[in-house]
Amino acid sequence: MASEGISTGIVHSDRRFGVEHGGVHKPIHTSTQYGFDRVEDLIGVFQGTLKGGYNYARQGTPTTAALESQITRLEQGVGTVCFGTGMAAISAVFLTLLRAGDHLVASRFVFGNTNSIFGTLRALGITITTVDATDAAAVAAAVQPNTRMVFVETIANPGTQVADMPAIGQLCAERGLLFVVDNTITSPALFRPRNVGAGLVVQSLTKTIAGHGQALGGAVTDTGLYDWQAYPNIFDAYRKGDTKQWGLSQVRKKGLRDMGGNLSSEHAHQISLGAETLALRVAHCSATALTLARYLQAHEAVVAVHYPMLESHPQHALARSLFSAGSWLLSFELKDTAACLQFIDRLRLPIKATGLGDTRTLIIPVAPTIFWEAGAEVRASMGIADGLIRLSVGLEDSADLLTDFEQALG
Numbered sequence: 001m002a003s004e005g006i007s008t009g010i011v012h013s014d015r016r017f018g019v020e021h022g023g024v025h026k027p028i029h030t031s032t033q034y035g036f037d038r039v040e041d042l043i044g045v046f047q048g049t050l051k052g053g054y055n056y057a058r059q060g061t062p063t064t065a066a067l068e069s070q071i072t073r074l075e076q077g078v079g080t081v082c083f084g085t086g087m088a089a090i091s092a093v094f095l096t097l098l099r100a101g102d103h104l105v106a107s108r109f110v111f112g113n114t115n116s117i118f119g120t121l122r123a124l125g126i127t128i129t130t131v132d133a134t135d136a137a138a139v140a141a142a143v144q145p146n147t148r149m150v151f152v153e154t155i156a157n158p159g160t161q162v163a164d165m166p167a168i169g170q171l172c173a174e175r176g177l178l179f180v181v182d183n184t185i186t187s188p189a190l191f192r193p194r195n196v197g198a199g200l201v202v203q204s205l206t207k208t209i210a211g212h213g214q215a216l217g218g219a220v221t222d223t224g225l226y227d228w229q230a231y232p233n234i235f236d237a238y239r240k241g242d243t244k245q246w247g248l249s250q251v252r253k254k255g256l257r258d259m260g261g262n263l264s265s266e267h268a269h270q271i272s273l274g275a276e277t278l279a280l281r282v283a284h285c286s287a288t289a290l291t292l293a294r295y296l297q298a299h300e301a302v303v304a305v306h307y308p309m310l311e312s313h314p315q316h317a318l319a320r321s322l323f324s325a326g327s328w329l330l331s332f333e334l335k336d337t338a339a340c341l342q343f344i345d346r347l348r349l350p351i352k353a354t355g356l357g358d359t360r361t362l363i364i365p366v367a368p369t370i371f372w373e374a375g376a377e378v379r380a381s382m383g384i385a386d387g388l389i390r391l392s393v394g395l396e397d398s399a400d401l402l403t404d405f406e407q408a409l410g
């Protein structure tokens with residue numbers, strides 16, 4: 001199973017649960033309630049003794065379960081819980097697995113809303129140290145006796161910094177810390193956090209996995225590497241059965257059943273459809289992004305290009321060793337910061353919009369939009385220049401994008 005190719009795994013994963021009426025594709029299950037012939041089975045679902053049973057859609061449906069099995073196979077994990085958005089998945093990990101008095105070490109280079117939720121966690125009595133995660137020594141230096149978790153992104157949005165995940169994974173294994181990796185930008189098509197010792201993988205399914213910009217979703221996958229018996233914050237109710245499932249049981253029960261962060265069947269279905277072409281899209285968009293990055297780097301109007309597969313990127317060697325390609329995310333700065341907005345307006349193909357991983361190329365000036373609320377100090381600490389422009393490369397033909405950039409820069 002682990003040896004099959006990525007696309008083979010994706011397109012056949014939902015049939016392993018059994019096929020309904022011979023349907024080649026999984027249907028959308030719209031029921032909120034699930035009924036049983038025997039009341040014992042209803043009881044069995046509540047008590048966890050009837051495997052694969054459903055009771056109320058807030059905790060999952062056969063359609064979300066099919067997507068979960070797809071993600072589990074992609075990440076080579078032991079289970080996945082899907083959520084209504086990537087942020088619901090990330091906040092569920094923090095809120096269901098951390099408690100007041102705990103300490104979290106997090107990369108300083110994280111998605112803006114993840115950075116914002118750190119403020120919420122601090123208000124709840126969880127202390128957080130943010131560090132430059134491209135340097136594993138900085139992570140090691142931040143660890144305290146009450147540290148429970150280390151959180152990083154693979155390729156950080158928007159600066160494209162690459163966390164030193166092999167060294168951080170080793171550190172976490174030595175110290176018994178839960179290593180959580182946000183794999184949104186890379187996706188399992190380019191990188192499996194399990195290979196660097198991550199215990200949990202979180203991702204926004206909205207971006208690379210769905211890839212069409214028409215459904216929100218998130219996922220938490222357990223890689224099976226972390227020993228939950230050593231984790232003090234598992235409630236007694238979930239310290240039962242297979243120890244590998246303890247963490248995810250708590251994330252599902254607290255994050256879905258109690259907090260209600262569930263993904264709808266309709267959106268799970270749309271995400272599954274997108275996921276089938278994951279490997280093809282990621283290869284195409286990464287190739288286009290590299291072409292554009294090289295073009296921009298050579299252009300005299302451009303002062304900096306941030307893309308891990310450029311030789312000039314500070315973590316280029318690490319990125320080459322970890323990722324099979326550089327993803328669709330790149331950012332750059334013009335020499336003339338004041339000209340940046342007019343340049344964006346001159347582009348005809350990229351759509352001026354927030355969001356990432358769409359079929360269409362999206363462009364946004366970072367400081368006055370997605371990192372506006374964070375303020376100048378946070379932007380400076382994350383290396384976000386006032387003129388930084390983020391590009392999410394879509395499925396357009398790269399020659400057309402190049403022509404458009406040429407006319408806009410010219």
Ligand SMILES: *Cc1c(COP(=O)(O)O)cnc(C)c1O
Nearest residue numbers: 085086087111157184204206217
């Ligand atoms: C977009 C994004 C998220 C949040 O995902 P949503 O589905 O938009 O909630 C989390 N992490 C990263 C790296 C992202 O780019």
